Amino acid sequence: MKMILMSAALAGSIIWGSSAVQVNGIQSHSISEMAPLFDEEHAYETIHELSEVIGPRETGTEKEKEAASYISKRIQDEGLAVRFQPFHVKTYYSGSVMAGDHEYPIRSADKSAVENEERVEGEVLDGGYGLNLDEKEAKGKIAVLREGKISVSQKLKNAQAAGAKAVIIYNSKTKPLAIRPVKPKHIKVPAAGMKKEDGEALLKEKQAVIQFKNYRNRTSQNIIGTRKAQHTKHPDILYVTAHYDTVKDAPGADDNASGTSAVLEMIEQSKHLPKNKEIRFIFFGAEELWSAGSSYYVSTLTSDEIKHSRANFNADMIATDWKDASQMYITTPDGKKNASVNYAVNAAQRAQLKAPRLTQLGYSDHVSFYEAGIPSANWIWLSPDTQEPGPWYHTEKDNIAHISKERLNEAGQLLLSAVQEANMD
CATH class of the missing domain: 3.50.30.30 (Glucose Oxidase; domain 1)
Structure with missing residues (x-):
């Protein structure tokens, strides 16, 4: 339900709900030297490849598999081993209501x-x-x-x-x-x-007929690249995630080639981070089918893995150019702060970046982690007035023409800095 190397970042305020607290001491517009730089131009090329070359990536189709192969190769090119995790979607429900x-x-x-x-x-x-x-x-x-x-x-x-x-x-x-x-x-x-x-x-209307329909027996796959920690047998775990599937007929540039591109960029940057924690970069299939991919993945985690899980950072729709979607949000299923949110706040302060706003959002892959008790948050651009993602959401107009490199950069830089903050904690 988301770049020329960045040389400047917008200083801003940390905003929770309707109140704002000014970050003390933020005067300079330059990024802290400790913050890795997000390459929005390279990420934009990834979005183009997924949305315009491969195109719509509906669950269970050959195009979804083609996208999975593309992502897998990109991970391998960065020196990480890749694990495919296939899963079966028995049923997906949709339908319509007839009234009058x-x-x-x-x-x-x-x-x-x-x-x-x-x-x-x-x-x-x-x-x-x-x-x-x-x-x-x-x-x-x-x-x-x-x-x-x-x-x-x-x-x-x-x-x-x-x-x-x-x-x-x-x-x-x-x-x-x-x-x-x-x-x-x-x-x-x-x-x-x-x-x-x-x-x-x-x-x-006085009367209505609901016809529930289902789509049976679709197979999808998650793609997992893991950067191992050093000097520990039982490391803490961070999850950096995005889904790569789309709804039918939608190129899915913003939803969610944008988030996929950001996670791929973070894999490249992770080689520069100390190996304090294990970082799992996961690209989920079938998010559009009730987050089936992330739900399946989380169900396979052992109790020990869950115990050592520190945060999930999920990127979903981070590059729309819809002018009304002027606020970058971090969303949680309950609307409350957690460790994942706190890492973003600390990263914004430390790297002198414009901070996001916290709101409640109960769909996307972060929900699967939340339900398992793992601190999780989703990153998305929304309208601050209506909290809508834009008029081309889930349509054929979700294409490269509606991607903002500036917003991709801003979200990607903060997300990258938040993961770095968590890795160093």
């Missing part, structure tokens, strides 16, 4: 709630934010809920307890909402997400 004369697409149904292709018909209930659903009103109906105020998981729990037949949650923004409960095993009611205008239109 209109058909509305839904983002994706949560796989724990819809095991088969399923048709759900019922009366539409305006459930508000899902705070207090009455069983007398909700039982047997399709509860249409607004995003916000409480978590998606709590909305689904409330609707389930009230006996709703299915749940549609529509976003407060124009993009479709991804429905991904933090603890999906506790949710059994069929659920799907919808974009704002579709949800508002659906509330004007």
Whole structure:
């Protein structure tokens, strides 16, 4: 759900929520000598190769495999051994809602709630934010809920307890909402997400039919390059990650050749860092299918690996040129600071870089690490007013023409500095 060698960085303020704290002593616009430099021109070339030469990289397609081979070669060229981790995506859920004369697409149904292709018909209930659903009103109906105020998981729990037949949650923004409960095993009611205008239109209808669809038996792969630590048998572990797949027909320049390019650049720069910690550079397949790649990878970690995991840095959509996406965000699933966020804050101060803003975002591959108890954060450019990523998100217009080298540089430099900060801790 993201460069000529950088010779200057913007000094700025560290911002949490709506408050800002000025970084003391930041006067110079030059990067601290201890901060490695991010090569945005080389990263831009990577984005071009993935989005324009290879093109759309939908899970399970030959183009996704071609991208995996390209990434693997790049890792090997930097002297790291590569491990492919194939995994099987049994089902992926999508579908639509029919109401009156209109058909509305839904983002994706949560796989724990819809095991088969399923048709759900019922009366539409305006459930508000899902705070207090009455069983007398909700039982047997399709509860249409607004995003916000409480978590998606709590909305689904409330609707389930009230006996709703299915749940549609529509976003407060124009993009479709991804429905991904933090603890999906506790949710059994069929659920799907919808974009704002579709949800508002659906509330004007009395009856609706939801057709859940699934796509079966797709195979994808994660690509893993590991820089080993020295002088320790049980090193602390850092994870620097991005997904390389796309939705159907989208070139995926920003989502997420941009993040992929940044992680590849960090592999090159990692040779200059002391080998204090083990750094795992991971490129996930099937992020667009409910973060299936990262979910599978994290499920294979041993308890000892999780114990020694210090932070996950995930780059997803870090180079859009959409003018309204003027704020670089670090996002966490709960909206709270953690070790990964703190490394970014310290890096911004130390390297005199413009600091990001912290906000809550419950989709992308950082969620898989969060659910395993590993401090994680996602890096993304969003509009500070709407927190939207841009009008070409998940469309054929997500191409190289809409990539900003300046934003790629700013995000990549800070991400690189944060990883360095964590490695030195």
